[in-house]
Amino acid sequence: MVQAQHLRKTYGPTRVLDDVSLTLSAGESVTLLGPNGTGKTTLLRILATLQRPTSGSLSIAGVDALKAPEAVRGAVDMVGHGSWVYEDLTAIENLRFWTTLGGHDAGRARLKGALESVELDTVADQRARTFSAGMKRRLALARVLLGRARLLLLDEPFTGLDRAGRKWLAEFLLAFKAQGGAVIVATHSFDAGAGVADRVAILAGGRIVLDRPAASLGLDDLRRLYDELAAGPVIAS
């Protein structure tokens, strides 16, 4: 599904990513752990074809994403720091915009259905300006539901979510995987992150220093490894 090999990203003399390789199959989810500023967002953006790596190769759903990013974009969706919500539009108008722009228009009924799935149907006709950060993120997930993405990238999706919210997100991701989608979650909060993953990877110093099935690691082991590895030398500036 996703094959990233030897990705490197430099900004002038600063090397943010150095020889990152990651493989992911359909129906699988990986949690990318790492402290802030270690390049998780950059890696996600490269996987989303929002940015080009300085070197390396990337293929998504069998297509070379660097040569033909347009071909890949329909298959990838991202919920990042910005949730792509127009504040002056209502929830349902936002959905209508993004689905039509993405080429998969949906009638009002389907849009409402998506809003129901994320428990936003009560505010369907309210302007997004009034929404909390969590609600905006849920709106973004409704957008994902209506799309045809097969790879979902999430950047710090747990911030601002309470326990119930995290549980809800975990269920959402499970359902997404069950339909054959692949998920990459980047987060520095490994309690929540470890809970939703089939595999755990740690990004430190611009490299992936750990990549193992989640089941093979106890939470304490993971915590210990994380502290050790994440505190290691950082290759930058």
Next chain:
Amino acid sequence: MAVRVLGWLAVLALLAGLVAGFGYAPREAVQGNVQRIMYLHVPAVLTAYLAFGLVFVGSLGYLLTRRPGWDRLALAAAEPGVIFTGITIASGSIWGKPTWGTWWTWDARLTSTAVLFLVYVGYLLLRGMIDEPDRRARAAAVVGILGAANIPIVHFSVKWWRALHQPSTILGPEPSPIAAPIALALFVNWVAFTLLLFYLLAKRTEIARLEDMYAG
């Protein structure tokens, strides 16, 4: 090695051009010696157009192939292009002062060249503002392509506008008919400038390549 040869050829050609312009070509009857500045002005504008044509080619090449070499070509051509355009404007202005009494006339060619100058200075400014190589190359390429596509449009619009406001007399710096020695001097200088352009291109693309290598 080949670049060195090119460099020396350019120097020789420029010297030959100087000699041709100031020694060999005759003194023009109507305007006197100041007309000799045409041997700078005309080759400069021709070379500038060539340079901007290369900017277009480089821009197109980058957008189609994403190979940085094309972007380096565009950059390496834009810088001398702006310089040659500046020389064109300055020499045109200097030529104009004794001839028409003013430093600036809204003469069609001068105005078109000035607009061109502004477009490509903007191009270089834009390049200066973006650090990321791919974004910079793409943004510059778009401006470069529009700038080049605009050149004939600008040319015609300024020409017609000029014709409206002043039925032009002999405004072009070429006296007509062009006598053979003058044409020869022009030709030599034009060849010299073109050689110089290619030398600068070769050097600048090499420098850009080294810069990219260091940054990577």
Next chain:
Amino acid sequence: MRRAWIVVWKDVLSERRSKESLNALVFFALLLLFVFQFALGPDRARVETALPGLLWIAFILAGLLAFGRTFLVERENDCWEGLVLAPGDRSAIYLGKLAGNMLLMALVEAALLVLFALFFSLDFTGALPALALVLALGTFGLVAVGTLFGALTAQLRARELLFPVLLLPAVVPVLLGAVTATQTVLAGQPLAGASSWLTLLAAADVVYLVVGLLTFEFVLEG
């Protein structure tokens, strides 16, 4: 194209609800009128002679403000990436933004004409259809390049400086053609007299549109 339309729809809705741009632009137009009056003095003949130029200066200045904000709503709402990641042909987004800007400029220009007529006691009614054509052709050129460069500079720190620097030299032919044609129309002469200029404007519009459509793809990445 449905997708171009949805972009227009979204921008019109956003604008109608926030009323940010249109109000400010119309107010700006009003201020310009005062500036012109103070700069040119009370001599009405001077204003009338300068009128075609004044109109287009006003349009270009308003355009600089308007086009620079073309993607402001995306920037403010953090939606830029969403546009970048949208699958399919991105030139639909260009067309949508272009149409939105044309609409905005049409409203601003209409307001300006009314204000000019009011403040300087001018009468445009005779020339109106021909004037509308000239304004449409000229504005289209401005908008085509303005939308393209607006997108190009949208993510730059120095966008307020760089955008006018890039736009103004590029639209010189539009300015020349539009002012001359406007002059012809306002002088009561038949439009056919300026036909070569109109052809130039139309040709320029086509060139700018084509370049915009072809290159927008590359502008909108990353």
